[in-house]
Structure formats: C-alpha cells, structure tokens
Amino acid sequence: MEETSITGYEIYHGFLSGYLNISQNREYLNQINVFPVPDGDTGNNMVKTLKTIVTGMRSTKSATSVMNGIADLSIVGARGNSGMILSQFINGIAINMDESDELSCSRFGIIVNESVAFAYEAMENPQEGTILSVIKKWSEAIFTESTRVKNFPQLLTLGFAAAKKALNKTPEQLKVLEENNVLDAGAWGFVSFLEGIETISENGFTPFHIRKKLNSYEIPENHNHDSEKIHRHQEIKFRYCTEVLLTDLQVPVGEIRSTLKKMGDSLIVGQGRNSCRIHIHSNHPDNVIKVLQPMGTIVQQKADDMIRQEQMVQSPISKVAILTDSIADIPREILDKYQIHVLNLKLSWDDDEYLDRLTITPEEFYRMQQSRKSFPGSSIPEKPLVRGLYTALLDHYDSILVLPVAKALSGTWMQMTKTAEEYNQKNHRITVIDTCLNSVAQGLLVVELAKAAAEGLTVQELSEKAEELKKRIRIFVSVSTFKFMVKGGRVSPLKGFAAAALNLKPIISLDSNGKGIAFDKAFTSRGLNSKIQKLIRNISESNGIERYALVHADALAKAEQFVSIVSNELDQESEYISSISPIVGMHSGKGAVAIGLITSRA
Known part of the structure; x- marks a missing residue:
C-alpha cells in the first residue's frame, strides 16, 4: 500500500477540529480538575491555549510553516499546567521538523516520539498520571504503528485508542484522582482534542461558516450551581x-x-x-x-x-459574585472572608509593566517612586481579560455584581459595562454599578455588599442597596506632597509650587459623581489633625457615622495617629487599616492617608 502523507492544510484543520471538540467539554474539565490544585480552571486554560492558536494560525501547504506558526502561538497563549505542557510538546514537534511541505506516517511517528522529551524537560517535577502520560503513550503508539501502518487516518485512530487507554489509567498513577474517582482533567482534555481530529475522517474539514465564528465569544448559559461537588479540599x-x-x-x-x-x-x-x-x-x-x-x-x-x-x-458563600478592581483598598483577610473577587489593573512604568498589588506591592512601589524620575501610568483592562473573568464567575455563580472605581476617574467602568452587555443579551446576569468612589471608600462599599450577598440578597436587591449606600459613603484624603499630582497632571505646576511654598496640607475628597475636589486645607500637622477631628465631629453630629476605615501610602504611623483622633471622637474602632494601592498612590504619593466613612444618613 502506498504511504499517505499530510500537508499544512491537514494540520490546520486538525487543530480546528480538535479545538472545537475540547471547547464543548470546557465546563466538564473544570469540574474534574483536582490536580495539582482543585481551582476548577483546567478547561478554561486548555480552551484559551488552543483558541489563541486557532484564531491566529494560517493555512498553507507547508507542514513546517503551519506547525511553526502554531508553536509560536502556543507559547503566547499557553495557560495553566496542561496548556503549558501541550505548548511545549507542540514546540518540540516544530523544532524537530525539517523544511518539508508534507509529512509521511513514518516521519510523523519519529517526530512526535522525539518531541515528548521537550514536555518532560520543561517541568521541574514531571508527574505521571497527567497529560504528560497520555501524550507519551499516544506518541509511542504513533511511532510504533507508523512502521507498519501507512494510512494517516488509520494511524491516528490507533493513536487515539492508545491515548484513551492511558487516560483511563491515570487514577492508578495519581492518588488524588483515585480518591476523587475522576480522570485527570488535562489528560482528558488532550484526548478530547484528539477525538476532534478523529471526526475529520467522517465529517471532513471544518466548514468556512464555522471557522468565521471562531473570533466570536461564546457566552456561557445558566448552570446548576447546586450540583454535588466532586473535589475534596486540598491545601x-x-x-x-x-x-x-x-x-x-x-x-x-x-x-x-x-x-x-x-x-x-x-x-x-x-x-x-x-x-x-x-x-x-x-x-x-x-x-x-x-x-x-x-x-x-x-x-x-x-x-x-x-x-x-x-x-x-468548592464553597461559595453566595449565589452572587462580588467583583471589584484593585483600586478598592481592602485587606487580604477581608477579601478572603467574604470571597471578594478582584480584577488587578495594569500599571506601566518606563519599559516595565505590573499588575497592581500582585506583581508590584505598595511597599515596592513607594520605594521606586522616591527614586524614579519618570511618572508611571495605568490602563483599563483588556476586553479578553474581562471576558475570561466573567466566564469563569458565571460558571459558578448565578450572577455578578461589579463594583469598579468611579466612572469619572477611570475607563474601567466602561470596559466592564460594555463587556457585560455581550453576556446580558439573553439573560441579565451581570450588573455593573458606578460606585462614584475610589480607594477606601470604594472598599467600604464593596465589603458591605459582599456581606449582604453572603446573607442571601439577590443581585437586584444588592444593586438597590449599592445605589442607596454609596450616597452615604465619603472619603477624605490628606496628601503630604503635590509633587506626584503635578507629575500626573492632576494639579498645575503653578498651584503645586504655591502649595509647596506655603507648606499647604490639603484635604481632598470626591463629589457625588466621583470627581476629585479640594475640600479643606491646613498649614501645619497640628492644624491638619485639628481639621480632621472637627470634620469627624461635625459629620457624626449631623449624619452619624456607622463605620470607618483608613488606608495609607507607606505612612502607617500617620494613619494610626488619625485612627486615634477618630476613635477618641467616636468611641469606636476602625474597620481596618490598610495600604493604598500603587495605582492610587501614583497621584497621592508616599505619605498620603485617606479615611472612608459610612454615615447613618445621606
């Protein structure tokens, strides 16, 4: 029998079919994800990895050209353990290929068998019973059978059978899978990908009208979130x-x-x-x-x-996800207690980029702020990032309440709103609120609504509560220097110079729409403390104060001094003292302290 071969066209359509099949199983892969941690995102990560490939790859006759393009895209799009392993295996295949337009069965068998080592070598601690084991058994079967089988569809069918057999053995290799009575999610995903390739023999190449839809985004439907969880807790x-x-x-x-x-x-x-x-x-x-x-x-x-x-x-405390951004200054222990989800915004500085509070901490940021002459910037979250977050949350919650920084202060609200519209076309499951707040004031609002969500309020009830509550929240910020407001364009150089010359100590607040306003000023630290004390007393007497919290920009001693003033005036302790996020600190500068208040009456 004459040996058949494949070109770049077949590789292209194989990846399309594999992606379309695994994307149908995304949620199930999330559900059975217990290793290395039960974070429920293996399906999301593998689908994201492959979608980056299929939406960017190009179809040509050259097998090498198509495979090189797929390999480069896989490195860019790889997500999670399984996505990384799959990407490294793909890159091994690309590196082992020569400059040919076609691949024979025998040549394909040699290449995939040699490429397994790339996946293993990329890992510090390779673990059998995972996608690695299935890739290895599939490659070995392809290599062995390619010495006698010269028909590509038949060769792939034999390899698929070996992969399924290896998948079924994963609980024997990995104890956590056996304890949870599941197969490995990454391994299952790889077999699902191979199963999609198998459909080409019966159904042919993916039709053009389906390929055109690959750049659209699939909106998840409502799911039954009360179904029994199959994971056990792992540290x-x-x-x-x-x-x-x-x-x-x-x-x-x-x-x-x-x-x-x-x-x-x-x-x-x-x-x-x-x-x-x-x-x-x-x-x-x-x-x-x-x-x-x-x-x-x-x-x-x-x-x-x-x-x-x-x-x-594993254990959501409400049916409504509470989502905010990293500008809301809330301590980690409170975020954990009320399961508040945070979108960390992006901060750029010269040629470096960071994720607010994650890949740059407030402490490191303020150290850098004292030495760098340039001024950092921030950007609104990219739509794919917001989409991915919404999709993950809607897999586990009935709805989402989004509480970003004030619309008047950032484009984040608009991005969150526009992306939510895509999900709300069939069912209104995402509500985005203009908090008209930032920093500690935004944080107080978020925490109160997270508490209410845990008590069982619906998203509609939470939305109404948010609109009422935000009118009773106020913020007052004391900055120690105008230097960074001038650099960031918030204050003119002339006003900044005058303020420095007069040793001005301003108190800044937000108006009802969330825009910054100058509220009051002092000329000495003692005068500033007196102003704060008088301000708190007046608000308490006229509107009452239910709760308050303070945040600071590397100025804990100053914040504690403010707490002492306020607690003596009100005879109540602060909800928390925390740090100001780097993005807020860009303009406030080191030494700033902010107090947020929830009043009893608007």
Whole structure:
C-alpha cells in the first residue's frame, strides 16, 4: 500500500477540529480538575491555549510553516499546567521538523516520539498520571504503528485508542484522582482534542461558516450551581498561579529554571523558537517578576488567585459574585472572608509593566517612586481579560455584581459595562454599578455588599442597596506632597509650587459623581489633625457615622495617629487599616492617608 502523507492544510484543520471538540467539554474539565490544585480552571486554560492558536494560525501547504506558526502561538497563549505542557510538546514537534511541505506516517511517528522529551524537560517535577502520560503513550503508539501502518487516518485512530487507554489509567498513577474517582482533567482534555481530529475522517474539514465564528465569544448559559461537588479540599501552599512570557532572553533557560525553583512549585519553563513561557505557583508573584526582569523582556504576565478560585468552586458563600478592581483598598483577610473577587489593573512604568498589588506591592512601589524620575501610568483592562473573568464567575455563580472605581476617574467602568452587555443579551446576569468612589471608600462599599450577598440578597436587591449606600459613603484624603499630582497632571505646576511654598496640607475628597475636589486645607500637622477631628465631629453630629476605615501610602504611623483622633471622637474602632494601592498612590504619593466613612444618613 502506498504511504499517505499530510500537508499544512491537514494540520490546520486538525487543530480546528480538535479545538472545537475540547471547547464543548470546557465546563466538564473544570469540574474534574483536582490536580495539582482543585481551582476548577483546567478547561478554561486548555480552551484559551488552543483558541489563541486557532484564531491566529494560517493555512498553507507547508507542514513546517503551519506547525511553526502554531508553536509560536502556543507559547503566547499557553495557560495553566496542561496548556503549558501541550505548548511545549507542540514546540518540540516544530523544532524537530525539517523544511518539508508534507509529512509521511513514518516521519510523523519519529517526530512526535522525539518531541515528548521537550514536555518532560520543561517541568521541574514531571508527574505521571497527567497529560504528560497520555501524550507519551499516544506518541509511542504513533511511532510504533507508523512502521507498519501507512494510512494517516488509520494511524491516528490507533493513536487515539492508545491515548484513551492511558487516560483511563491515570487514577492508578495519581492518588488524588483515585480518591476523587475522576480522570485527570488535562489528560482528558488532550484526548478530547484528539477525538476532534478523529471526526475529520467522517465529517471532513471544518466548514468556512464555522471557522468565521471562531473570533466570536461564546457566552456561557445558566448552570446548576447546586450540583454535588466532586473535589475534596486540598491545601494550597502557593497561592498565585503566576505565568510570564519572556522574549529577548539574556540568559539560558536552565538559569531561569534554577533561579525560580526555590520560589514555589509546579514550575514549568517552556521554550519556543523565539520566546520562553514560565509557569509557577508562588506566594510572591512580585518577586517572580523582579528576578525575571533582567533575564529578558516581559511581554505578558498574569497571577491567578487559586485560593479564590478554590472558594468559588468548592464553597461559595453566595449565589452572587462580588467583583471589584484593585483600586478598592481592602485587606487580604477581608477579601478572603467574604470571597471578594478582584480584577488587578495594569500599571506601566518606563519599559516595565505590573499588575497592581500582585506583581508590584505598595511597599515596592513607594520605594521606586522616591527614586524614579519618570511618572508611571495605568490602563483599563483588556476586553479578553474581562471576558475570561466573567466566564469563569458565571460558571459558578448565578450572577455578578461589579463594583469598579468611579466612572469619572477611570475607563474601567466602561470596559466592564460594555463587556457585560455581550453576556446580558439573553439573560441579565451581570450588573455593573458606578460606585462614584475610589480607594477606601470604594472598599467600604464593596465589603458591605459582599456581606449582604453572603446573607442571601439577590443581585437586584444588592444593586438597590449599592445605589442607596454609596450616597452615604465619603472619603477624605490628606496628601503630604503635590509633587506626584503635578507629575500626573492632576494639579498645575503653578498651584503645586504655591502649595509647596506655603507648606499647604490639603484635604481632598470626591463629589457625588466621583470627581476629585479640594475640600479643606491646613498649614501645619497640628492644624491638619485639628481639621480632621472637627470634620469627624461635625459629620457624626449631623449624619452619624456607622463605620470607618483608613488606608495609607507607606505612612502607617500617620494613619494610626488619625485612627486615634477618630476613635477618641467616636468611641469606636476602625474597620481596618490598610495600604493604598500603587495605582492610587501614583497621584497621592508616599505619605498620603485617606479615611472612608459610612454615615447613618445621606
């Protein structure tokens, strides 16, 4: 029998069919995700990885050209453990190929078998019973059978059978799978991808009208969130699933691996033709970024909170997800207690980018602010990021209440609203509120609504409560310098100079629409304290004060002094003292202190 071969066209359509099949199983893969941590996102991560590939790849006759394009896209789009492993296997295939337009069965068998090592070598601690085992058994079967089978569809069918057999053995290899009576989610995803390729023999190539829809976004339907959970609780030793895409490498990949292996677990360092992607579970994503900055150019980064993901999957305390952004200054312990989800905004400084509060901490930011002459900037969240967050939340909650920084202060509200409209066309499941607040005032609003959500209020009831409550929340900010407001364009240089010359100590607030206003001023620290005391007394007497909290920009002693003044005046303790986020601190500068109040009456 004459040996058949495949070209770039077949590879292109194979990936399309594989992606379309696995995307239908995304939610199930999330449900059976118990390893390495039960954070319920394996399906999301594998689908995101493959969607980056299929929406960017190009169809040509050259098998090498198509595979190289797929490999490069996979490095850019790889997400999670399984996505990283799959990407590294794909890159191994691309690296092992020659410049041919076609691949014979025998040549294909040699290439995939040689490429398994790339996936294993990328991992600090390869674990059998995962997608690795299934990739290995599939590749071995393809290699072995390709010596006698010269028909590609038949060869792939035999490989698929071997992959399914390996998948069914994963609980025998990994104890946590056996304890939960599930197959490995990543391995299942790879088999689902192969199953999609199998359909080509029967159904042919993917029709053009379906390919056109690949750039659209699938909106999740309502699901039954009361179904029995199949996971058991596992201790999460390292909180953040941190991923970084590096280009222009300045050091060998081995040096990157040896440097990072002490900073967490689940380390994967995947190398592409022109870039490197790092995956690590770490408690300090800021330190990961810090050590990687001199090793190359960071073009992409993320740090997913796996504890919050586990709470969402295993033990949500409400049917409504409470989502805010990182400008809301709330301590971590309160975020955890009320399961508040946070979208960390992006901060850029010279050639560096950071995720607010995640890959740059307030403490590090204020240190840098004292030494850098340039002024940082921030940007609204990209729509794909917001979409991914909405999709993940709607998989586990009936609805979402979004509480971003004031519309008047940022474009974040508009992005959250416009993206929510896509999801609300069939069922209104996402409500976005213009909080008209920021910092500690925004934080107080978010916490109160998270408490109410935990008590069982519906999203409609929470929306009404938010509109009423925000009218009773006020913020007063004391800044120690106008330097950064001048740099950021919030204050003119002339006014900044005059304020510095007069040793002016302003008190800044927000109007009813969330715009910054000058509220009062003092000329000495004693005068400022007196103003704050008088302000609190007047508000308490006229409107009553139910709760208050303070935040500071590396000025804990000053914040504690304010707390002493307020607590003596009101005879009640603050809800919390916390740090001001780096994005807010861009303009407030080091030394700022802000107090947020919830009054009894508007």
